[in-house]
Amino acid sequence: MAAAFISVPVPPTAMGRSVRRLVAACGALLLLALGAVPASAVLKLDVTGGTVQPLPIAIPAFAAGGADSQLGADVAQVITADLKRSGLFAPLDPSTFSAAASAPDQTPRFGDWRILNAQALVTGAIARQADGRLRAEFRLWDIFAGQQMTGQQFFTSPDNWRRVAHIIADAIYERLTGEKGYFDTRIVFVDETGPKDKRVKRLAIMDQDGANVRYLTRGNDLVLTPRFNPSSQEVTYMSYGGDQPRVYLLNIETGQRELVGNFPGMTFAPRFSPDGQKVIMSLQQDGNANIYAMDLRSRTTTRLTNDASIDTSPSYAPDSSRIVFESDRGGTQQLYVMGADGSNPQRISFGKGSYSTPVWSPRGDLIAFTRFSGGQFAIGVMKPDGSGERILTEGFHNEGPTWSPNGRVLMFFRDTPGANGGPQLWSIDLTGYNEFRVPAPSFASDPAWSPLIN
């Protein structure tokens, strides 16, 4: 009857408290006597938790005419693999789909899919156009509600079908999670072949799922730390082109290479600013390393730190207002955040061990890092003020995190000991539960995630 008490209206007059209480009590008694609860008494329930179970989704093969039926299955397979790797979806086994995949212009029989416990369904079709192009369309259905959630169609050249599949996977991801996807992206990395003491390191690029590998350098020079330009098909990296390492720019489409700046000492750890107009990096002189920013248009350089320590691995916040970097000015390698003009550096890492390779999330809410402590390398994240530190994975050697463009997943490389060991690419999401190896042709290190391709 508690609800009944609450619902008794007490006139807000100047009546004394006792009088009001009396009235309330009388009202409550009256209600009790009537034995009736007001119709407005709704049972209230607070649900303060939920699961992080992946969403069951059914993705039957896309309908396709005759010779393209294999392609229809392949498109569905690429979408399935993308969504599954995100850790947020649990694609159902296609062999359980008794219902023939319905064409995207028909409403599916939701009852058939409900039996399989699917919560979402993707139907699609591909067809060749008269001009030779491929038309792909899909619809995403909410099975419980029996409604279409989204639907799109695309035209592309037939050999571009994987990209279309990734774009569809992004659309599904965005519609169901509320966040931007990251499947239509590429990874630039250092491909490593040959024996451990004589590795050939080539710059390479591939789709985020490991397909379509291309090599960008021949392997004559040692290459390290490639980084994507957030706004164009351009990469910056460090290479031992001559006697000492230098920072270069490379246009992926044309293969054109250019030296960044003309400094007396060695330059390393380059990274683009969020707008792609600047490169920020370290310059070593007299045993110290300081951080410089260079404007790519005007070619002017600005010195941002000036002290007798090694400052390196700078990374801009997505709004370009601040920079996180690592420095040994306090005795060990730790993370610091300063203004974009080098002002007011503040140490943010205070855990056990040393911290390195900080990278600011594209969402701005977190900074990823490598931590070395107790003989183990760990990949973790913390807030820009240093609070909320979380270790996502730890082991013999994990290093060099790079963010997916939506700030939900990190890719890094993991090395294994032994003569036959070598680095491999791995990805892990922010929950720390979904860890996957990223397929690469051979050993691979130093991954850098591209922005969404437009």
Added chain:
Amino acid sequence: MRTGLTVSVFLHLILVAWGIVTLPSMRSFDPSQIESVPVDFIQIADVTDLDKGQKTAPLLAEKVAEKPAEKIAETPPPPPPAPEPPPVPEVKPPAPEPVAEAPAPVPPEPKAEPEPPPPPPEPVSAPEPPPPEPAPPPQPAAEAPPPPPPSPPPPEPVKVEAPKTPAPVPRPRPPRPPVRVAEAQVPSQPKKADDSSSDDLAALIDKSEPTGSTNTTDAPATLGGRTSNPDAKMTADEMSALRARMEGCWSMPSGATSHTELRTVVRIALNEDGSLSGMPEIVESPSGTYAVVAPESVVRAVRRCAPYNLPVEKYGDWREIEMTFDPVDKLPG
């Protein structure tokens, strides 16, 4: 060495001798028998949540109740004419005013007219045969008079249904009666208009009886009981069981960093069998990235959890539930 050995042998012999003498007379270790006490866990609400009794209610004889119920099913066909008249009257009396109904019923059914006069008395005798609900029918008659006020809404329907559903008589629940009425009316109305023959009426009664029998909710006045108390409240443990179930069904959007980004309030209406009645209604949804996705995930959870297995006798409490999904436990930030 020698002496040591002899001493040892001597002492051992003494020990053995002592054992032979004393051990047999020792008390045996009999475990005492402890009687086990059976323990049952019951819900306190089962004991404390009682119906309020009414003095006017007659004592229920369960045996009586059962018999009539059986008869009902069989009776309809053979004695249609005879039984029908009585039932009609019963209803009418309780059912508020004959005035409003009078016009409609009279023309089609001649019986209606004669009945008016003998309402209260006749019902008592007649009720037993026709009533679908065993115990209820007989009693209602006696109580009938008081309830009238609440039942006014279903005036017209009452006539037709009267025979079948003595239920309307009951007092407590205002919402229920109307529902049935509506259903019952649909089939019955047309027939009335067409013919007033007794055969048709019999057919009507046959149809309606099954529906009447399923209605257990509209109970006549009783002296109190542990079931069908419209005011019965869900207990704390029942609520936490429901909460745990909802949390298991809710797959939260995973990207959020603070619980406020997902806070969604949804209102659901349930049928008595625990299934959802109608669309879940979003009362409050968050703003920002998850403005669309969070409510969708909540609706999915609510649908996924259905049907809800909740105590039927407390349906009055959970027929409508307002759930607030706010994952403070998972995302305290």
